[in-house]
Amino acid sequence: MKQRKQSVLTSWMRTVLLSVLALVAVVACTPDGAQVPSASDGNAAAPVELKFGVGPYFPTPNETRDQFEPLFTEIAGAVGATSDVTVTEDWVGLSEALRAGTLDAAWLGPWGFVLARHNSPEIEAIATVEYQSKPFYYSVLMARADAPFDTLDEAIAYSQSASKPLKLSLADVGSTSGWLIPTAEFVRRGLDPKAIFDYSEGASHAAQAIAVVSAQVDMASDYNRNLDVLAATDRIDLGELKIVWQSEPLPNDPIAVRGGLSDDVKRGLQQALADLSPERAAELLPTNYTGFAATDGSNYAPIQVAGKTVGKLK
The missing domain is CATH 3.40.190.10 (Periplasmic binding protein-like II)
Structure with missing residues (x-):
């Protein structure tokens, strides 16, 4: 029994000694002044x-x-x-x-x-x-090149006087250029676009210009960068569109x-x-x-x- 206890004690001491030696080795390999990362240190290492x-x-x-x-x-x-x-x-x-x-x-x-x-x-x-x-970039409202108006003021007047209002499409409500900035412009003018136009919202930017060119809507929001991409990938011909309103730089x-x-x-x-x-x-x-x-x-x-x-x- 005594011999067994001595064996267990010897094994325990060997484990402790090996752990100490391992720690010494880590410290010895750590650059001067550096800290060994701990599990609780949020800045210890980049995530995998x-x-x-x-x-x-x-x-x-x-x-x-x-x-x-x-x-x-x-x-x-x-x-x-x-x-x-x-x-x-x-x-x-x-x-x-x-x-x-x-x-x-x-x-x-x-x-x-x-x-x-x-x-x-x-x-x-x-x-x-x-x-x-x-x-920076720009939010825009666009219409077909042959639309009977050239500016937002003219589009508003035309929609109010026509037998049926123009169809206006804004993008989804999380979009800066497609919803927020055009909506803020209407608020600045003291106008409710839903009362002036046949209004819809929620479209993706990729769909906006195509909807205008294909006459699904009369006017739509977008941003200049997206129009460049659509033109560069031959999805639209910029000559078929005109910009009727452009924001300040965003x-x-x-x-x-x-x-x-x-x-x-x-x-x-x-x-x-x-x-x-x-x-x-x-x-x-x-x-x-x-x-x-x-x-x-x-x-x-x-x-x-x-x-x-x-x-x-x-």
């Missing part, structure tokens, strides 16, 4: 996989995925992670997923970002995309991250985006996107103002 989201920029989810997945793969790699990409069917769903934490980062529309941050202030914008080397789309994401990962993603050269951007991004500018989100204040104008924000 980062979950990215992007909205319905292109006519089909597969086209959107093909356009944006290379970028997300590259910036995830910059922080030592792999990427998983989700393409949502609408902008509101994308914002909600970021708020819920089911996405780590997302390429949001400006309005989607403002909505998400309004409800979850911990969500941060880390970069603004540049389009043709500019960090801040381009942000890359935003969820609350609770490691500071090291946020900084790493922001740096990877800001370091993207125009040449590399041409390889990773859709046509005419030339890179990113770092941001703290303050450039989206005009979108917040528009949200208050239409009564969606307090």
Whole structure:
């Protein structure tokens, strides 16, 4: 019995000694001044996989995925992670997923970002995309080239005097250029578009110009970047359309991250985006996107103002 106890004690001491030696080895291999990561340290290491989201920029989810997945793969790699990409069917769903934490980062529309941050202030914008080397774009209202009006004022007057009102289509309510900004313009004019036009909302951007060209609607909202894409892919002929109203410059789309994401990962993603050269951007991004500018989100204040104008924000 005594011999058994000595054997157990010897085995226990051997285990303790091996554990101490292993700890000494880790410390010896750690650079001076560095700390060994602990399980409770939120900034200890990048996650194995980062979950990215992007909205319905292109006519089909597969086209959107093909356009944006290379970028997300590259910036995830910059922080030592792999990427998983989700393409949502609408902008509101994308914002909600970021708020819920089911996405780590997302390429949001400006309005989607403002909505998400309004409800979850911990969500941060880390970069603004540049389009043709500019960090801004425009919301537009368009009509067929042969429409009997050339401006929004003329369209309003025509719709009010015609035997039946013009058909106006705005995009889904989570869209900055497709819903928020045109709606804010009508509010600024003291007008209710539902009382002036045969009004509808909820369409995707990809469908808006096509609906105008094919005479399904008389006027529709969109943004200049999307019209460029549709023309470049031969889905529309810009000569068949005319712009009857254009907004003031709007801040381009942000890359935003969820609350609770490691500071090291946020900084790493922001740096990877800001370091993207125009040449590399041409390889990773859709046509005419030339890179990113770092941001703290303050450039989206005009979108917040528009949200208050239409009564969606307090």
